[in-house]
Amino acid sequence: MRLRAYRFCVAFAIAALVFPFSLELLAARTIPPLFVLAPGGNSIKPVDSGWREVSDWLVGRKYAVLTFDDGPYGHGVDEHIIGILRKHHAHAVFFLVCSHITDSTEPVLDELKENGDLIGNHSFDHLKLTYLQEADLQHEIDGCSQLLAKLSGRRPYYFRPPFGMTSPLVTQSVHAAGMKQMLWNANSEDSWMTKPEQILYWSLEETDNHSILLLHDKPATAAVLDQVLTQLEQRGFQFVLPDHPPFK
Ligand SMILES: [Zn+2]
Known part of the structure; x- marks a missing residue:
């Protein structure tokens, strides 16, 4: 007994x-767990940890944020990228440049919303913001947010300074416009490399658990994106969006 x-x-x-x-x-x-930007804004961290991290580690599960800068590009490239994301059930942050929005590229904003992607602010004219005075900064940062809100019905929650160039004044203007500054810690190098195999190599080489991967709305990136996502998935990655206000 x-x-x-x-x-x-x-x-x-x-x-x-x-x-x-x-x-x-x-x-x-x-x-997937909820993620927020880590201090410094170039990677993400889970809101809850503990058992979750242990179980993810045991099964080799990792998370990354996909970001696409400088769109809308037009010529069907944005739609191509959105189609590949849809195929992989993935979502991304698209950091749009307001001066790139024209009558022909504006429908891309609706496509992004329909696919559940986040529209981020990448400034009005893609200038080096650290050289600008406060009034010009306001146009570049808040002015672009106002336009994106008018066109998409959503005020952007994340801002990425062009070239990753920021300063205390830029950061202050971003916060005053109600946004958080998102940088990156993994670079596909597609801003200057043109061969899809190079973009694939650097995307795989640089992406680590909790990375923010920098990509661009460009034909060479679109051409290799399916392979990038497939090979990252084979390495255990899931693609997540960081914390954001609920979609309306
Ligand atoms: Zn850019």
């Missing part, structure tokens, strides 16, 4: 230890 009680206690203790872990594993299989 005493032996039976002992066995029951041991079984109960094991079950108590394993049960939350298996629940966590089950949850981790289906729902």
Whole structure:
């Protein structure tokens, strides 16, 4: 009798230890955790950690944010990229340059919304913001947010300074316009490399767990994106969006 009680206690203790872990594993299989920008704005961190991180580590699951700068590009390139994201059930942040929005590229904003992607602000004219005075900064940062809000119905929540060039004044203007500054820590090098295989190489080389990957709305990137996503998925990556206000 005493032996039976002992066995029951041991079984109960094991079950108590394993049960939350298996629940966590089950949850981790289906729902990605919530992420916020890490301090410095060039990577993400999960809001809740603990069991989740253990289960992700055990099954080799990693997370990354895909970001596409300088759109809308037009000529069907944006639509090509959105189509590949859709195929992979992935979402991305598109940092748009307001002066690139024309009558022919404006429909891209609706496509991004329909696909569940985030529209970010990449300034009005893609200038080096660290050289600008406060009034010009306001046009570049808040002026672009106002236009994006008017066209898409959503005020951007994330801002990326052109060339990643920022300063205390730029950061202050971004916060005053109600946004967070997002940089990156993984670079596909597609701003200057033109061969798809080079973009594939650097995307795979640089992307790590919790990375923000810098890509551009360009034909060479669109040409290799399916391979980039497929190979990152084979390495255990899921593509997530960081924390943002609920979509209306
Ligand atoms: Zn840019």
